[in-house]
Amino acid sequence: EAGVAQSPRYKIIEKRQSVAFWCNPISGHATLYWYQQILGQGPKLLIQFQNNGVVDDSQLPKDRFSAERLKGVDSTLKIQPAKLEDSAVYLCASSLVGTANSNYGYTFGSGTRLTVV
Amino acid sequence: QKEVEQDPGPLSVPEGAIVSLNCTYSNSAFQYFMWYRQYSRKGPELLMYTYSSGNKEDGRFTAQVDKSSKYISLFIRDSQPSDSATYLCAMSYSNAGNMLTFGGGTRLMVKP
Numbered sequence: 001e002a003g004v005a006q007s008p009r010y011k012i013i014e015k016r017q018s019v020a021f022w023c024n025p026i027s028g029h030a031t032l033y034w035y036q037q038i039l040g041q042g043p044k045l046l047i048q049f050q051n052n053g054v055v056d057d058s059q060l061p062k063d064r065f066s067a068e069r070l071k072g073v074d075s076t077l078k079i080q081p082a083k084l085e086d087s088a089v090y091l092c093a094s095s096l097v098g099t100a101n102s103n104y105g106y107t108f109g110s111g112t113r114l115t116v117v
Numbered sequence: 118q119k120e121v122e123q124d125p126g127p128l129s130v131p132e133g134a135i136v137s138l139n140c141t142y143s144n145s146a147f148q149y150f151m152w153y154r155q156y157s158r159k160g161p162e163l164l165m166y167t168y169s170s171g172n173k174e175d176g177r178f179t180a181q182v183d184k185s186s187k188y189i190s191l192f193i194r195d196s197q198p199s200d201s202a203t204y205l206c207a208m209s210y211s212n213a214g215n216m217l218t219f220g221g222g223t224r225l226m227v228k229p
Contacts, residue, residue: 045217105163
C-alpha cells in the first residue's frame, strides 16, 4: 500500500512570498488532515477534510492560509503571504472514516519543511 | 497551560534499558490515547492506541492510561538503538471528530 505522498520535501521562501504544498492521501481514505509542526513541538491541526468538505478549520489562520481538496482526493495547502513564524514542517495525514481514534490511527506523510527567511 | 504536557528530553539510555515516557493532560474529556514515534525528517507513525483507562501491551511496548490522574505512560523494554526517535503522545475526545491533540514530544536516544 502506497503511503501519503507530499511535495515538495523542502521549500525556502522570503517573508511575504506565497507557497503551496501538495498532498495525495492513501487511496480510499476519506479523511485528510493538515498539521503544522514547529520545531520542538508536537503537530497542531490546521484543517480536516472529509471527502471534499471541511470538517474543522478552527485553527487555520484564514487571513493567510487556505486549503482545498478538490474531488475528495488530493489536497493543496497555501500560505499567502508567508511570515517568519510560519517556518515549520507541514504534515498531511489521512485515515479511513472513523478510524483515527483506533488501532489504525492516521497515516502521516513525511511532510514539507518550510523555511521563511 | 498546554492541554498536553510532555517532557522534551532528551532522554539518553543504554541499550537494553527499560524506558518510561510520560504525558499529563488537563482535559478530562479525552477518551482516546495514542503514542506515535517520529524519526528524524519523517512523519509520526502510530505505535500504541488505548481507549479509556488501563494497560495495553504489544511486544516490547506497554501503554498505560490513568484517567483519574490524567497521566499516560509508554514503557519500552529491552530498548534498542533503533528505538532512538521522538515519541509523541496524542489524545482525542469521543465526539469531536478525529482531531488529535499532541504533546510536544520526548526525544529518546538509546546508546549501543
